[in-house]
Amino acid sequence: EAQVTQNPRYLITVTGKKLTVTCSQNMNHEYMSWYRQDPGLGLRQIYYSMNVEVTDKGDVPEGYKVSRKEKRNFPLILESPSPNQTSLYFCASSLSPAPYYEQYFGPGTRLTVT
Amino acid sequence: DQQVKQNSPSLSVQEGRISILNCDYTNSMFDYFLWYKKYPAEGPTFLISISSIKDKNEDGRFTVFLNKSAKHLSLHIVPSQPGDSAVYFCAASFERAGGTSYGKLTFGQGTILTVHP
Numbered sequence: 001e002a003q004v005t006q007n008p009r010y011l012i013t014v015t016g017k018k019l020t021v022t023c024s025q026n027m028n029h030e031y032m033s034w035y036r037q038d039p040g041l042g043l044r045q046i047y048y049s050m051n052v053e054v055t056d057k058g059d060v061p062e063g064y065k066v067s068r069k070e071k072r073n074f075p076l077i078l079e080s081p082s083p084n085q086t087s088l089y090f091c092a093s094s095l096s097p098a099p100y101y102e103q104y105f106g107p108g109t110r111l112t113v114t
Numbered sequence: 115d116q117q118v119k120q121n122s123p124s125l126s127v128q129e130g131r132i133s134i135l136n137c138d139y140t141n142s143m144f145d146y147f148l149w150y151k152k153y154p155a156e157g158p159t160f161l162i163s164i165s166s167i168k169d170k171n172e173d174g175r176f177t178v179f180l181n182k183s184a185k186h187l188s189l190h191i192v193p194s195q196p197g198d199s200a201v202y203f204c205a206a207s208f209e210r211a212g213g214t215s216y217g218k219l220t221f222g223q224g225t226i227l228t229v230h231p
Contacts, residue, residue, distance in 0.1 A: 097217025
């Protein structure tokens with residue numbers, strides 16, 4: 001089954017404790033991105049990757065890091081989480097960045113930073 | 115600066131009637147528009163899209179209308195069904211390759227649609 005998986009689905013952590021949210025897709029997609037969803041703001045792009053070892057900032061990259069060492073995986077790293085990073089996070093992938101290629105979203109990771 | 119806006123946080127409709135969800139955008143460079151549907155505890159799923167060279171696109175019960183001069187798009191669902199109850203996001207993008215925004219979807223805030231039996 002074609003899918004994007006994220007782990008963990010729920011995470012409660014404390015300020016400053018490094019964490020990684022994993023994202024994996026099994027569709028051999030080149031384009032992957034991370035979004036965060038906040039009330040009243042919709043989804044905003046954090047980082048994206050055009051291919052292996054090619055990553056770039058989206059609209060809200062501060063406090064986040066990413067890496068793309070393999071085509072299928074695109075982990076999101078919070079080196080020192082803060083309460084303002086409490087949010088719902090989605091990973092997405094598509095065959096190409098062209099918008100007529102459907103972006104497939106993972107189920108989301110709800111992160112709470114206390 | 116919210117470049118894509120959905121000004122109605124919620125919409126309630128009776129089963130069988132038409133649902134109309136609205137979306138406005140400010141960036142005239144956007145040339146591709148999409149609607150995503152999201153159920154609780156799931157990621158958004160693609161519903162329908164439209165290129166700026168068209169003003170209408172239909173897919174079954176779903177039709178998207180684009181008014182470029184007004185920078186406005188709408189999603190019509192006819193007839194509405196209880197299973198359509200979800201959060202609907204409109205998104206805008208760039209169809210032409212190149213630039214750092216290529217591939218990025220800029221989303222609106224979402225509209226919660228409730229279809230009553």
